[in-house]
Amino acid sequence: EDQVTQSPEALRLQEGESSSLNCSYTVSGLRGLFWYRQDPGKGPEFLFTLYSAGEEKEKERLKATLTKKESFLHITAPKPEDSATYLCAVFMEYGNKLVFGAGTILRVKS
């Protein structure tokens, strides 16, 4: 069965304390892996797309990486405004479907 698993479920960091979120997947063919940020009461907001193993993308304090079985979202020196739920989604080769993980709730305290 195609699955996308995110860990940890929740993460509390002090401002400036770097960490990583994990997204592991078991799907039959990958046509893209996406990271989204979701604030309470709002729709997900696009962060990154990764298409092949070894690919990396950066945006401000965030960096996403991809291997054949998992992706990491690295957060460097986070600030309170980085607090949100981070969602990983995988677009599968077969079926034209997007499968989301359950998300990681990040809280950054000042």
Add this chain to the structure above:
Amino acid sequence: EAQVTQNPRYLITVTGKKLTVTCSQNMNHEYMSWYRQDPGLGLRQIYYSMNVEVTDKGDVPEGYKVSRKEKRNFPLILESPSPNQTSLYFCASSFMANTEAFFGQGTRLTVV
């Protein structure tokens, strides 16, 4: 402004009363989809559409219908809502199936 617009934002209804949630996008995107979001389960795809008149089931299609008669609109229809369809619903669109998706603001549906 590029956007995906859902209506209504909030809806309380009774079991069995047909309802429609509208979704419209102004970006000329080909791919549109509907999701429901429940605590602990994340976003699950209900239906998607590759283009006009082309729709297909996602992972949780039971109890829902969709139509894509125009490129910009993708309404979600609940013919006979039940309490287990109480959820937060999101519509999304993207240029192609495996490119970045733009999400609507969400519709919080309660079925009593």
